[in-house]
Amino acid sequence: MALKSVDHERLAAGLMGLALGQFRARYLAGGLVLPPGFDQAARRLEGGEPLQYILGRAPFRSLELAIGPGAFIPRPETEVVAGVAIDYLVGLPTESRLAADLGSGAGPIAAALVTEVPGARVWAVERAWAALGQARANLEPLGVTVVGADVARVGQAGGPLADLAGRFSLVVTNPPYLLPDAVLEATVADYEPPAALFGGGxxxxxxxxxxxAAAARLLRPGGAVVMEHDPSQAGALREAAGQAGFVDAKTGVDLTGRDRFLQAIRAGDG
Ligand SMILES: C[S@@+](CC[C@H](N)C(=O)[O-])C[C@H]1O[C@@H](n2cnc3c(N)ncnc32)[C@H](O)[C@@H]1O
Known part of the structure; x- marks a missing residue:
């Protein structure tokens, strides 16, 4: 038996509940029997469906999250963004560790915050119904409060989280930010929700x-926003942060050194 690609190996390993290394060790030892359902799952993979949707789960930092169609698949660069947010929150006194994840999708960032930061109290906001259901399944057992809402209304008078406006120490977000002419792989373009991808304009x-703007409403003076973005948006977002009431705006880089996230502090005495 030979598997056609590393993704076929990952698929077989995932269906068997094995890490790729474990799967290969058994494969090399010989006599490996592929799991039931492998052929059907392989046809889905060959049709372009993302591996994570087929397996129904995706890794993120130390976690495995349930994931399915309708929710954005967590990306490695977001693990870096979550890491910066986690380090910031860990540096605060326990009673100040209030954080919001805007546009939470299936909930990877919020899940990482609540599991890696002792005492963190975390809210996750998501608008899309399919993603919201997955966020609830992943996050509510961890103690995260999941809010089904449009971020545009969050923290507005009478809107969602209005009672917590000005009280958060951290807002972290991976919003839709792709430019309209972004070139996407077919597995992304054909399967992931456009509203989770394209930033608009x-x-x-x-x-x-x-x-x-929602982050500015939610944060206390001295609180921090961390926002993932496209490399081309770094300067514009630093400038926008200044106009939205933030100071000390700077740009962080991903593992390949590209400008990939904004960090800024809510102005005022904090
Ligand atoms: C790029 S995905 C990120 C998902 C997740 N945070 C992650 O990193 O995997 C952006 C998410 O924002 C959500 N979203 C887009 N516009 C929104 C809005 N106005 N209000 C709430 N959620 C929104 C999308 O549905 C999508 O789940």
Missing amino acids: VDGLETPLVFL
Whole structure:
């Protein structure tokens, strides 16, 4: 038996509940029997469906999250963004560890925060119904409060989280930010929800700016926003942060050294 690609190996390993290394060790030892359902799952993979949707789960930092169609698949660069947010929150006194994840999708960032930061109290906001159901399944058992809402209304008078406006120490977010001409792999373009991908406008910044304004409403003075973005958006977002009431705006890089996230502090005495 030979498997056609490393993704076929990952699929077989995932269906068997094995890590890839464990699967290969058994494969090399010989006599490996592929799990029932492998052929059907392999046909889905060959049709372009993302491996994570087929397996129904996706890794994120130390976690495995349930994931399915309708929710954005967590990406490795977001693990870096979550790591920066976690380090920031860990540096605060326990009683100040209030954090919001805007546009939570299936909930990877919020899940990482609540599991890696002792005493963190975390809220996750998501608008899309399919993603919201997955966020609830992943996050509520961990103690995260999941809010089904449009981020545009969050923290507004009478809106969701209005009672917590100005009280959060951290807002972390991976908003939709792709530019309209972004070139996508077919597995992304054909399967992941466009509303989770494209930021809107010629520069992809329409939604990120809405999220930045929400962060400004939610944060206490001295609180921090961490926002993932496209490399082309770094300068515009630093400038927008200044206009939205933030100071000390700077840009963080991903594992390949590309400008990938905004960090800024809510102005005022904190
Ligand atoms: C790029 S995905 C990120 C998902 C998740 N945070 C992650 O990193 O895997 C952006 C998410 O924001 C949600 N979203 C987009 N616009 C929104 C809005 N106005 N209000 C609430 N959620 C929104 C999308 O449905 C999607 O789940």
